[in-house]
Amino acid sequence: MSNVINSIMERVSNPKLTQPCPNRDQLEQMFRCAVRAPDHGRLRPWRFVVLEGDALLKLGHAFEASQPGADEAKRLRLRSMPLRAPMIIVSIATLDWEHKKVPVWEQQVAVGIATQHLQLAAKELGFGTMWRTGEMTEAESVRAYLGVADNEQIIGFLYTGTVEGEPRAADLQALDEIVEYRS
Ligand SMILES: Cc1cc2nc3c(=O)[nH]c(=O)nc-3n(C[C@H](O)[C@H](O)[C@H](O)COP(=O)(O)O)c2cc1C
Numbered sequence: 489m490s491n492v493i494n495s496i497m498e499r500v501s502n503p504k505l506t507q508p509c510p511n512r513d514q515l516e517q518m519f520r521c522a523v524r525a526p527d528h529g530r531l532r533p534w535r536f537v538v539l540e541g542d543a544l545l546k547l548g549h550a551f552e553a554s555q556p557g558a559d560e561a562k563r564l565r566l567r568s569m570p571l572r573a574p575m576i577i578v579s580i581a582t583l584d585w586e587h588k589k590v591p592v593w594e595q596q597v598a599v600g601i602a603t604q605h606l607q608l609a610a611k612e613l614g615f616g617t618m619w620r621t622g623e624m625t626e627a628e629s630v631r632a633y634l635g636v637a638d639n640e641q642i643i644g645f646l647y648t649g650t651v652e653g654e655p656r657a658a659d660l661q662a663l664d665e666i667v668e669y670r671s
Contacts, residue, residue, distance in 0.1 A: 495608055500658050502616030505649030509540065509575035514613050518577075521609035525601035529587070533595040534602045537578040537634055544570045546633060554627035573618070573647035578634055579603040581641045599643045606646055616651035619644045 510518060515538060522534065539547055548567040552558075555566060570576055581599040583592050607617045624630050625642035636642060 491612075495611055498658055499608060499611055500655055501618040502649075502651045502655055503572070503618050503647075504652040505573035505616050505618070505647055506652050507574045507649060509573070509649045510610065510613060510615055514615075515577075517613065518606050518609040521605040522602040525598055525605055527598040528594045529590040531584060531587070531590060531595060531598070533581050533583060534599045535580045535582060536606075537580065539570070539576045539578065540574065544574075544576060547576065547630070550629045550633035551624050551627070553629035554624065569624070570645075573649045575648040577606060577646040577648055579606070579643040579646060580634070580636060581643050582637070583639050583641060585639065596641065596643065603644045603646060610646075610648055614650075615648060616655065618647045620647060621645065 519536060522536070523532070525534075527533070547570040551566040551569055552563050555562065558566065579599055579602065581596055583595050584590070585592055587595075603619060607619065610617045621642070621644055624645070630636075631642070634642070
């Protein structure tokens, strides 16, 4: 099997991630892959923010600030969420709501594909990732910290680092119920 098919078939999400994370050269390779995503109208509707170190602590404070009424246990949980990996790459879609030919959903899909290219490139470079979203993508405090504009949307927090322990085996979905062949 080709390398690409192997990589895709073997890819799994990695919830347990530690140091080291990709260096600048490796990140650049990953972003070069990301921007090869198919993209109707070549709008290039993506941008990325890479967070490490103190920036992850600040993201944790932004998570916490999104729920001012939460009790201390919940606040601690929110604050700690970004610390589940040594690096988070935030994928952001810059959306053109008025575009005559390319509806917003196609722009969102393009950024989703770019994010998946990041996951696959990271895997090829020996790193693990986990794509997370949830209500923190919408939280005002989070959007403000990341500088997400009104016409932008967070498509994913890509937790990134080195896989801790053995990665689980990829499961295989049966195809007969989801694929239809006609001729
Ligand atoms: C757009 C998107 C958002 C996701 N958000 C979350 C999330 O917030 N929390 C989570 O546990 N998994 C989330 N996932 C799913 C995981 O990244 C992962 O794909 C899923 O657990 C299946 O595991 P696998 O990738 O190893 O097959 C999301 C996936 C996508 C594509």
